[in-house]
Amino acid sequence: MTAAPTQARRRQDMTLPLLLLAAVTSLVLIISQHGDVLARLGGLGTFLGNPLVRAVVLSLFLANLLFAYRWRTQPWAKVLVGAACLLLVLPWAGRDNTSLFDTAIQIGIFAALALGLNIVVGLAGLLDLGYVAFFAVGAYMWGIFGSGQIATILKYYGEHAGATNAGTLVIGLLLTVITAASMLFIRRAGKGRAPSRASSISFGLASFGLVAGLTLTGRALLVLNAAKAQGLATGLDAGFFWLFLALSIFAAAVMGVLIGLPVLRLKGDYLAIITLGLGEVIRVLANNLTLYTNGSQGTPPIKSASVPWLDALAGRLGFSPDQYPLFFLYFLVLIIISLIILVNIRLDRSRIGRAWIAIRDDEVAAQAMGIPLMRTKLIAFATGASFAGIMGMIFAAKQAATITPESFVLNQSIGVLSMVILGGMGSIPGVILGAAVVTLLNLSILPSLGEATANMNIPQQVNPAQLQRLVFGVILVVAMLFRPEGLLPNQRQAMQLHEGEDDNAPAVDSIEADSGQDAHAEMASPGLAGREDDERTGGVK
Amino acid sequence: MLELKNVQTYYGHIHALKGISMVVPEGEIVALIGGNGAGKTTTLRTVSGMIKARSGEVLLRGRNINGLSPNAIMQMGMSHVPEGRRIFPQLSVLENLEIGAYTITDRKVVAERIEEGFALFPRLAERQKQMGGTLSGGEQQMLAIARALMVDPKLLLLDEPSMGLSPKFVEVIFDIIEKLNRERSTTILLVEQNASMALAVAKHAYVLQTGELRLSGFAADIARDESVRKAYLGEE
Amino acid sequence: ATVIKIATLSPLSGGQSDLGTQIKNGAQLAVNEYKAQFAKLGFDLQLVGYDDQADPATGTASARKIAADKSILAVVGTLNSGVAIPSSAALQPSHVAMVSPANTANQVTDRGLSNMNRIVARDDAQGPAGANFIMSNLKAKKVYIINDKTAYGEGLAKEVEKALKAKNVQVVAYEGTEEKNDFSSIIAKIQLQKPDAVYFGGIYNQAGVFIKQLRDKGLDTPVIGGDGFDSAELATIAGAGANNIYFTTVAAPIDALPAAKIFAGNYQKAFKKPAQGFGAFGYDAGKVVVQGVLAAIKNNGNKLPTRVQVENAIRKGAFSGLLSGSVTFNSVGDRKAAKMYVMNVQGGKYKLATTVNVSAPRN
Amino acid sequence: MDLSTLAPFLVNVVVGGLVLGFVYAIIALGYTMVYGVLQLINFAHSEVFVTGAIVGYEVFRVLEPSPMNGYLKLIIALIAAMIVSGGLNVLIERLAYRPLRNAPKLVPLITAIGVSLILQDLLKIIEGLQGRFDLTYTLPQGFSNKFCATGSSCAAFGDTLRRIGVDLQVKDIILVVVALLSLAVLNYLVNHTRLGRAIRAVAQDRVTAGLMGIDSNRMISATFLIGGALGGVSGVLFGMKFGTVNAYSGFDPGIIAFTAAVLGGIGSIPGAVLGGLLLGVIQNLIGVTNVLGSITGIANLAAIDASYQRIGAFIVLVLILIFKPTGLLGKSNTEKV
Amino acid sequence: MLEVRDLTKTFGGLLAVNSVNLTVPDRTIVSVIGPNGAGKTTFFNMITGIYQPDKGSIQLAGRELVGLRPDQVTEAGIARTFQNIRLFSTMTVEENLMIGRHPRLKASYVDALFRTRRFHEDEREAREAARAILDFVGLGRYLKEMAVNLPYGDQRTLEIARALATTPKLVLLDEPAAGMNPRETETLKALIRRIRDDLGVTVVLIEHDMRLVMTLSEHITVLDYGTKIAEGLPHQIRNDPRVMEAYLGRGAAAGDYGKEGGEVRA
Numbered sequence A: 001m002t003a004a005p006t007q008a009r010r011r012q013d014m015t016l017p018l019l020l021l022a023a024v025t026s027l028v029l030i031i032s033q034h035g036d037v038l039a040r041l042g043g044l045g046t047f048l049g050n051p052l053v054r055a056v057v058l059s060l061f062l063a064n065l066l067f068a069y070r071w072r073t074q075p076w077a078k079v080l081v082g083a084a085c086l087l088l089v090l091p092w093a094g095r096d097n098t099s100l101f102d103t104a105i106q107i108g109i110f111a112a113l114a115l116g117l118n119i120v121v122g123l124a125g126l127l128d129l130g131y132v133a134f135f136a137v138g139a140y141m142w143g144i145f146g147s148g149q150i151a152t153i154l155k156y157y158g159e160h161a162g163a164t165n166a167g168t169l170v171i172g173l174l175l176t177v178i179t180a181a182s183m184l185f186i187r188r189a190g191k192g193r194a195p196s197r198a199s200s201i202s203f204g205l206a207s208f209g210l211v212a213g214l215t216l217t218g219r220a221l222l223v224l225n226a227a228k229a230q231g232l233a234t235g236l237d238a239g240f241f242w243l244f245l246a247l248s249i250f251a252a253a254v255m256g257v258l259i260g261l262p263v264l265r266l267k268g269d270y271l272a273i274i275t276l277g278l279g280e281v282i283r284v285l286a287n288n289l290t291l292y293t294n295g296s297q298g299t300p301p302i303k304s305a306s307v308p309w310l311d312a313l314a315g316r317l318g319f320s321p322d323q324y325p326l327f328f329l330y331f332l333v334l335i336i337i338s339l340i341i342l343v344n345i346r347l348d349r350s351r352i353g354r355a356w357i358a359i360r361d362d363e364v365a366a367q368a369m370g371i372p373l374m375r376t377k378l379i380a381f382a383t384g385a386s387f388a389g390i391m392g393m394i395f396a397a398k399q400a401a402t403i404t405p406e407s408f409v410l411n412q413s414i415g416v417l418s419m420v421i422l423g424g425m426g427s428i429p430g431v432i433l434g435a436a437v438v439t440l441l442n443l444s445i446l447p448s449l450g451e452a453t454a455n456m457n458i459p460q461q462v463n464p465a466q467l468q469r470l471v472f473g474v475i476l477v478v479a480m481l482f483r484p485e486g487l488l489p490n491q492r493q494a495m496q497l498h499e500g501e502d503d504n505a506p507a508v509d510s511i512e513a514d515s516g517q518d519a520h521a522e523m524a525s526p527g528l529a530g531r532e533d534d535e536r537t538g539g540v541k
Numbered sequence B: 001m002l003e004l005k006n007v008q009t010y011y012g013h014i015h016a017l018k019g020i021s022m023v024v025p026e027g028e029i030v031a032l033i034g035g036n037g038a039g040k041t042t043t044l045r046t047v048s049g050m051i052k053a054r055s056g057e058v059l060l061r062g063r064n065i066n067g068l069s070p071n072a073i074m075q076m077g078m079s080h081v082p083e084g085r086r087i088f089p090q091l092s093v094l095e096n097l098e099i100g101a102y103t104i105t106d107r108k109v110v111a112e113r114i115e116e117g118f119a120l121f122p123r124l125a126e127r128q129k130q131m132g133g134t135l136s137g138g139e140q141q142m143l144a145i146a147r148a149l150m151v152d153p154k155l156l157l158l159d160e161p162s163m164g165l166s167p168k169f170v171e172v173i174f175d176i177i178e179k180l181n182r183e184r185s186t187t188i189l190l191v192e193q194n195a196s197m198a199l200a201v202a203k204h205a206y207v208l209q210t211g212e213l214r215l216s217g218f219a220a221d222i223a224r225d226e227s228v229r230k231a232y233l234g235e236e
Numbered sequence C: 001a002t003v004i005k006i007a008t009l010s011p012l013s014g015g016q017s018d019l020g021t022q023i024k025n026g027a028q029l030a031v032n033e034y035k036a037q038f039a040k041l042g043f044d045l046q047l048v049g050y051d052d053q054a055d056p057a058t059g060t061a062s063a064r065k066i067a068a069d070k071s072i073l074a075v076v077g078t079l080n081s082g083v084a085i086p087s088s089a090a091l092q093p094s095h096v097a098m099v100s101p102a103n104t105a106n107q108v109t110d111r112g113l114s115n116m117n118r119i120v121a122r123d124d125a126q127g128p129a130g131a132n133f134i135m136s137n138l139k140a141k142k143v144y145i146i147n148d149k150t151a152y153g154e155g156l157a158k159e160v161e162k163a164l165k166a167k168n169v170q171v172v173a174y175e176g177t178e179e180k181n182d183f184s185s186i187i188a189k190i191q192l193q194k195p196d197a198v199y200f201g202g203i204y205n206q207a208g209v210f211i212k213q214l215r216d217k218g219l220d221t222p223v224i225g226g227d228g229f230d231s232a233e234l235a236t237i238a239g240a241g242a243n244n245i246y247f248t249t250v251a252a253p254i255d256a257l258p259a260a261k262i263f264a265g266n267y268q269k270a271f272k273k274p275a276q277g278f279g280a281f282g283y284d285a286g287k288v289v290v291q292g293v294l295a296a297i298k299n300n301g302n303k304l305p306t307r308v309q310v311e312n313a314i315r316k317g318a319f320s321g322l323l324s325g326s327v328t329f330n331s332v333g334d335r336k337a338a339k340m341y342v343m344n345v346q347g348g349k350y351k352l353a354t355t356v357n358v359s360a361p362r363n
Numbered sequence D: 001m002d003l004s005t006l007a008p009f010l011v012n013v014v015v016g017g018l019v020l021g022f023v024y025a026i027i028a029l030g031y032t033m034v035y036g037v038l039q040l041i042n043f044a045h046s047e048v049f050v051t052g053a054i055v056g057y058e059v060f061r062v063l064e065p066s067p068m069n070g071y072l073k074l075i076i077a078l079i080a081a082m083i084v085s086g087g088l089n090v091l092i093e094r095l096a097y098r099p100l101r102n103a104p105k106l107v108p109l110i111t112a113i114g115v116s117l118i119l120q121d122l123l124k125i126i127e128g129l130q131g132r133f134d135l136t137y138t139l140p141q142g143f144s145n146k147f148c149a150t151g152s153s154c155a156a157f158g159d160t161l162r163r164i165g166v167d168l169q170v171k172d173i174i175l176v177v178v179a180l181l182s183l184a185v186l187n188y189l190v191n192h193t194r195l196g197r198a199i200r201a202v203a204q205d206r207v208t209a210g211l212m213g214i215d216s217n218r219m220i221s222a223t224f225l226i227g228g229a230l231g232g233v234s235g236v237l238f239g240m241k242f243g244t245v246n247a248y249s250g251f252d253p254g255i256i257a258f259t260a261a262v263l264g265g266i267g268s269i270p271g272a273v274l275g276g277l278l279l280g281v282i283q284n285l286i287g288v289t290n291v292l293g294s295i296t297g298i299a300n301l302a303a304i305d306a307s308y309q310r311i312g313a314f315i316v317l318v319l320i321l322i323f324k325p326t327g328l329l330g331k332s333n334t335e336k337v
Numbered sequence E: 001m002l003e004v005r006d007l008t009k010t011f012g013g014l015l016a017v018n019s020v021n022l023t024v025p026d027r028t029i030v031s032v033i034g035p036n037g038a039g040k041t042t043f044f045n046m047i048t049g050i051y052q053p054d055k056g057s058i059q060l061a062g063r064e065l066v067g068l069r070p071d072q073v074t075e076a077g078i079a080r081t082f083q084n085i086r087l088f089s090t091m092t093v094e095e096n097l098m099i100g101r102h103p104r105l106k107a108s109y110v111d112a113l114f115r116t117r118r119f120h121e122d123e124r125e126a127r128e129a130a131r132a133i134l135d136f137v138g139l140g141r142y143l144k145e146m147a148v149n150l151p152y153g154d155q156r157t158l159e160i161a162r163a164l165a166t167t168p169k170l171v172l173l174d175e176p177a178a179g180m181n182p183r184e185t186e187t188l189k190a191l192i193r194r195i196r197d198d199l200g201v202t203v204v205l206i207e208h209d210m211r212l213v214m215t216l217s218e219h220i221t222v223l224d225y226g227t228k229i230a231e232g233l234p235h236q237i238r239n240d241p242r243v244m245e246a247y248l249g250r251g252a253a254a255g256d257y258g259k260e261g262g263e264v265r266a
């Protein structure tokens, strides 16, 4: 067993190595980003200035955090290394190379996305291939209101007020209130009782009414505010950033519920493909609803919050004004990520987290234990979505110049999924690592292959610059073959996988793989595999 | 027919069989009994190649089959009714039986065997088209046994064939076991919780406890053994 | 020797890598051409290709990397407007000049960034040029407009629609499609509505398939496009259907300029591939950049210029010897005046149909 | 616009959609085969079928100067594509999926994505080394919309089609015929042969299938071989139908085809075909909604143009799955491959 | 306690359960037996909401259950075990039980996020309950073990424990003794008695082990082909000729069942 030596190694105190490593990599990182110093270093400078070397240095530097987490050291050393790396060294190096901020923020964004998707896929076992839709919702939310697009919208409604806007508003409000009330009433009245056909139909009708009411109200409000279009030529005041930070969470969560309600009754890959479809729907809508999103042309420039004291601090530290927004966003992302991790841990170790895992393991048994499938899945969906929503907004602020639907393509969803699996499904440190690895590969290491070989005489067709997908694919496949449970596996899964897997693994397929989840569901007790099963466990409201 | 020599089997780091040696002579019924988790199922799995023994030998007609894949072992004339029945849920009853006869290429023979199976379990004949997964527990058990008999095995491994069957059918099953052994001289290795019945039909018996052999000998003697009566037959 | 680097920013990997690589290759040829001249001044001129994967976020990250590499003085890029806009914004604070070989969206220069220039015609120049040709030369009364739902294609198609409507030409349909393989429903509509001309705002690899399928159905309706059509591949893809195709471009037809022939030969030799449209634009943009840097060096007394100096030199300079004639930029980086060629593909052969003079909306 | 022009228009839209649907259907069959056995969305299938398309292109290119009969060339192309794609699929399974038999389901999904990325670039390199990227099919004579020499009965068939306003080409007919043939062969193979039964048994329970004497690895290889061969066929047909392919062309049709497989009930062979046809027709109908809108004067319809084609198909998918959660023909207790 | 009226279910043309009535008084142990495929499991599936009955009513303490989702049925006070074990395979024994506790916990999402007092109380309660129940069924030693690693018989007992964790009024046990040897069955028998006596939970049982059924049940219902063919006290059932014919077979004729420790055959 390989575990034994690892354990022995880990038992030693690694405080000193960690500190040393952190110090060295920090130093090298800072030097390697500093053009002037490099120039003075001669040959070493050229070496350190090589894009590939820089990418490796950055990766090694970030690996400090991993070591701090993994190695057995004094607790203060972990905190020290973590804080110093993230709060001091990285910003410092970023002053000389703004792209570090960019990369770090992107890692943060993807880590949050991966954590959100981890709840949906890793904990609740719901394969969502359209996750980027929620990211888009958050991004466009601020992309529209934080840019001149809102003025365009208001102007349009000012010109197309409709005959009686006051009437629209009244009807909209009435419809909203009445339908919402009746929905509540139906729910209250039906509590604990079987939903009859009539009650579910009327609930459905009422929810349609609610949507219509909200739409009308929204429209009327837009028209009422049309006059403000002038003042909003560059979007809402940056102060609204904070409000929208909260709103983006909320909007994405609502979106999660709206999408989840119809589709979460589906199982496995049916769910996967339907979410994939809905993800595409959102992107195409963003591309087509030109009035709201400016379509393929992209939104006008987007604001970011301005925090005067932070800008002043950055200024005093020698950052240039164009770096202020990134400086701010970097720290904001750090804070949000910490919060998200906290939320993740707390949910994971709670009644709801257990319920998610139970559903993933065996829906029928979970339901028989009193877990309402639909509600529990919806909560997972909404929670995952909300992380994506808030990060979408950060992304919009980071992109600043414009956001276009190109940023929300299917490949992004697939990328986030690969982060989750690569890192270790269900494992919080794992998926963060997965996000960091994949983002570093895509933004730093793989491109640097091409940059580093730019002036070598490599034939075009086999130039590493053009083979990024190939290299990435190879890394993905090899990583999965050697660590199918992920880089930092979740304890549960690791245990499952490693049983029956050792030098004399079963001749064909190990037994427990087949007594595992899938076969279980299929081989269910007589009748449980029947069609009725699908109808009932779906949990008709 | 079958011989195990100092077989050690692991599930990951769980040591399930700690050196089992046993002999199943040709044409005999041998019972294997033991408490929960004793390793009975693991023994059968090791024999049929579902899991590989880490050390020791599994000799089938003198040939070491440890490490061969189940399909290779099955082609040597063995059949296994596994724990938990393992019916193909999305295949019909008929198709399940046809799959049982996979290694037989002669269609006529297959058809005959299926008829024989239906004769043994008329309920299966009634449900030919029903999907295996929707059968009741007992019906699945019947199907599992019928499926294993499709190839007319020389060596039959039975893992708790009476589980989930009604008392009347338990008797039928034991009748079938005896009949197979008598009329076709099928060698049978029988794992049963219903130890008294198992010991009644078997000639030899082995008693397993937490992965080790505790007793072996003539079934009749074992049935009379005081400790066995206490531990497995539920007698105080 | 002091290293001076020129960067390209374009998709080098993934589905659009073929187009992005053309840009990089074209720029590479321009750099090769001037290497000796730089060497004489004591500089080692190099080209570094950065990848944007056609993704705005990746493009921004790459742009910031470019900004951090102080030896890079200017950039040729990008292919997609959606990438150009955030990337140029990221480069602007460090005054890395950018010359676009492909972005036609108005927004690219309308922001008035000091570093962003382009050698291609804006949508609102190219669109009307196309529209004019449709009206005056083709005498079309009914036009069917298609775009590829990208910033490029849709931006162009919008301008065409606007120009046509202004001239009271009937636009029977204006629609987008991301489909790359099957155009049967659009063609059915064209069969039904019988337009006199089809405008396709998009790139040759999509348009070529469309045209092929259109001709397969026996429709000979003229198809007009923008500089995204400018590639020999268009005729190859359209195959026997490569007839009645027109497109507007600032690049002169290969046989009109001796330089173009040389370029094509060099390209084939260096990259074992025939030169295509974006290769030529990449070459031109590369040439502008290199000449700009050279000018900045000269202005700086043959010493290494700053980025600001390069930025200025490019914005203020006059560049010649390009495949698309000579270039000067207006205050926001649009090409001041350009001769625009309308090319015609007939029987798989490219020839000049007419020329139009366009000038930037601002000066 | 009156009915006499509208009717043939709609007929052509539907017919075009059906032909398109057959392309999706046959790609979907490849997905469904593999899915049925391993419950794996074989993302690499899109590249497997692009490989087939490229092989077809090469065969046509190499044979172009030869005076051989066009149909013979097509058959050679189909067979070559089947062999290469089938072999490739088997190889992929060996290297990237087999070692992960006991891993959680999503792990092979990720390697499938990885393999897909690898193959895209590999195919690009292979063609790129010869200076090519977009490959344009040059079909032999005889695949135009002239059916055959005038006077023969098949020319009469072509004339009849044209008279009733159906605008079909020979290659469309070939496509439909080959697709139907593949469907029939596959259906027979899976549902009525010993091999098919064994594949289905392996699909449901590998270990127990082993106990029945079935070599599950061989069955899985066989499945990938069949699925890959189908991919090869679909690739050639795809190339013929649409004219060009490149290394990256597989992604979009791959996604739609998989959607078709799901719509029909994943794992179900007729379901995949039905799903493909339905998606093809729906896509085309949505593509012409704006014309219908402008004719009928319904402004909201007029706004729905071809850019909604894809998502229209997805929305239909959502609606159908909400009412039939296991797809059109996929009952959980009926045939699964 | 439980009142089932006229319960009917068909699968295609097959009448799996046909107008079955069953009354289970409070704090009793009642068995449902019958030949294989008689419809017993289907009957359980309808009570627990996994199947929707075609006809009939199910009332628990006067409350109608037909139409409720399985989780609502559990919440209402009915818990069950499965004929084929369905434990949560990636969880420890303790976690399996804590899942069982789910419907009785009150801490909400917000409580979990902010780690309120209620959350901590809840978690402690769940943990304590898990331990207590585990000790009650005699599996205390397995607390932190992965559930799948338990021997088969213990997994069955664990399923019972998990059902008990929901604090049901009524538990439905589907062949709890399958796969247990007579000795283990004795322990199970004692456990079922204690469930009723100590916890006051009503038990409905499906079982083919006649020794268990005959000595444990206060009332037995016999199904055959979906129809009730007999009901009554154990000795009545043992001697009912129809039951013997359909179900018990020769062994019954010999009168061996029901006698503690009786040998089936010599």
Ligand SMILES: Nc1ncnc2c1ncn2[C@@H]1O[C@H](COP(=O)(O)OP(=O)(O)OP(=O)(O)O)[C@@H](O)[C@H]1O
Binding pocket: A499, A511, A512, A515, B011, B014, B016, B034, B035, B036, B037, B038, B039, B040, B041, B042, B043, B083, E148, E149, E150, E151, E152, E153, E179
């Ligand atoms: N798939 C598995 N993974 C891990 N451990 C297992 C697995 N199957 C069995 N074991 C362990 O191996 C040991 C022997 O189990 P086995 O199933 O062979 O016992 P058994 O005698 O058949 O018991 P039972 O009467 O319960 O069927 C037990 O400790 C059991 O927990």
Ligand SMILES: Nc1ncnc2c1ncn2[C@@H]1O[C@H](COP(=O)(O)OP(=O)(O)OP(=O)(O)O)[C@@H](O)[C@H]1O
Binding pocket: A526, A527, A528, A529, A530, A531, B130, B134, B135, B136, B137, B138, B139, B164, E011, E012, E014, E016, E034, E035, E036, E037, E038, E039, E040, E041, E042, E043, E083
């Ligand atoms: N989903 C289904 N579709 C078709 N038939 C079914 C379905 N579920 C059960 N059946 C049939 O209904 C009958 C009753 O099944 P059930 O599982 O209730 O039997 P049971 O009494 O529990 O039998 P056992 O004692 O063998 O477990 C059986 O004949 C079975 O084949």
Ligand SMILES: [Mg+2]
Binding pocket: B040, B041, B042, B083, E152
């Ligand atoms: Mg066992």
Ligand SMILES: [Mg+2]
Binding pocket: B136, B137, B138, E040, E041, E042, E083
């Ligand atoms: Mg049952």
